[in-house]
Amino acid sequence: MLKLNPKFIPLAVTCCLFFLLFGIGAVQFEGFGSSRVLFNLLSDNAFLIIAAVGMTFVILSGGIDLSVGAVIALTGVVCSVLISQYQWHPLVVFPVVLIGGTAFGAIMGAIIHYYKMQPFIVTLAGMFFARGLASVISEESIPIEHEFYNQVAAFGFMLPGDAWVGTSTIICLLVLVAAIIVAHYTRFGGRVYAVGGDANSAALMGIPLAQTTIRIYAISAFLATLAGIVYSFYTFSGYSLAAVGVELDAIAAVVIGGTLLTGGYGYMFGTLMGVLIMGVVQTYISFDGTLSSWWTKIVIGLLLFCFIALQQLLVRGKPR
């Protein structure tokens, strides 16, 4: 405990930065440093955390998934059509869309592996495909009106300090815990890291590359679909142009969370902190009132740069 293991440095920096930003806000503004603001960060960004967790798996394996935002939008549209126009019960709809989303990711993974294509371009095509499908189904925003959604919105409990823990917060924390277990304590998790570290060595070690790649993209799409469901809990609607650019937010969160973009190194917990840092920046700007919203983008860009530079320093520092 006296000396920090160097592999935890990016994670430690991320955590410190979060508490520093939160601390600055708490000192400057009354009401900022409360458990209420903290839990609002979680519930406001729950869908982003879920999507970013999926992205972490992909990036750990050395890939990238650009289809996340489009899958969120497609999920919302499909849910709203099935619930509002076909009168399906949400509890029937959710498994259907989750299976569909997972299959979508698995197909992308299979194309990436078998046809040896770059994940970047395949998931880009996937993004066009999902957005296109969503706009073909409906170009207008479709409201979701169902008793179940009202119950979901009402469900939750109050923590001391006026902090509300709702359905989305609970789902996102469960996803996070499950992801930490899968990534760090199962054989599959080990394979993801091995593939990201060096796919050739991993294959020589006997790791089934095809199965692992397909599973990774299936998980990412599954979580993106789940994020889409959670997103529909906020908006009570489905819209084909919703969640534009979420994939970039998710990638940014993963990088700020200390995961190496070349793959093979990173922690699920870091991703949570990455999303929370972006959330704190946004909250700070809205608390301040005089700063305009575009500063969020610039600050996140700067943070991205700082963390990538830090990663480069750490990688170069290691003897190769």
Next chain:
Amino acid sequence: MNLSKNPNLRRYLWPCAGLLLLLLINAIIAPEFFHIEFKDGRFYGSVIDVLNRAAPVALLAIGMALVIATGGVDLSVGSIMAIAGAASAYYITKGVDNLAIIIGAGLLAGLIAGAINGFLVGYMSIQPIVATLILMVAGRGIAQLMNEGQIVTFDHAGFAFLGTGDFLGLPFPVVLVIITFVIVQLLTRKTALGLYIEAVGANPSASHYMGLNAKAIKMSVYCVAGLCAALAGMIAAADIKGSDANNAGLWLELDAILAVVIGGASLMGGRFSIFLAVIGALIIQTLSVTIILSGIPPKFNLLIKASAIIIVLLMQSPLFQKQLSQLNIWKKKEANHA
């Protein structure tokens, strides 16, 4: 002579055939497609319109082709368009009347942005996707900062000429594309620069041992991409006589990458052809016109585009080609049996 040229010709065959096929479909479903009128010293017609609308993506694709040839990718070109448009608009609204300053400001903004990308990729060896992601995210913020969050509109006849003027009967954006194409083509094919770019993309370590300065080459291609994006951004701003930081060039980086890929370039780097990248841009624009002409609702646009990418990518994959030829052998066997 013929043999050595053969693979090169094949490279040009598919994209050009694709474009011709699309044009043919257009001509069949809408005979007036090829009708060109000469009015008020300027050509009018669907084909001219396609050329004009394809101009921004074609400009981006020229820069992107060079970047992809080095094995990189530039996600920030859409944001650079917004920045360049905002920079020009800033000077116009400040009352600057000198066209050179206005255009110079836009180009300088693009050059700086490109240099930042080039520095991150070349000198800091950051993955291109990530390095350019920074500017993609932050760039729109910077453009909004320059515009102070507004959609800045302006009225400047000289600057508007960039987007709506005409030269020798052709819309000026098309002329700009031709000029840029000629300059870049001369730079890369009449000097060794093109060879260096391909060498860096095809095998970075081999080119390093050959004594190539890969860092400087990467820097230069991102700068060219930045300049091309700035030009496209100014055309877009001049076209609407305003600078919209949120929507200028939105998602055009994806179209530009698509254009280069449709042009047959490998995303892994190596050989490139600016001509094919421009053909790719024309294919994308013609495809959307075809969709409109054929009466398919425009909402199918994205879905068709996605299918087109997947088909083009599959055609490029060696495994798929093998599977396809196996399918042909099967069919032949069946035919023989019958």
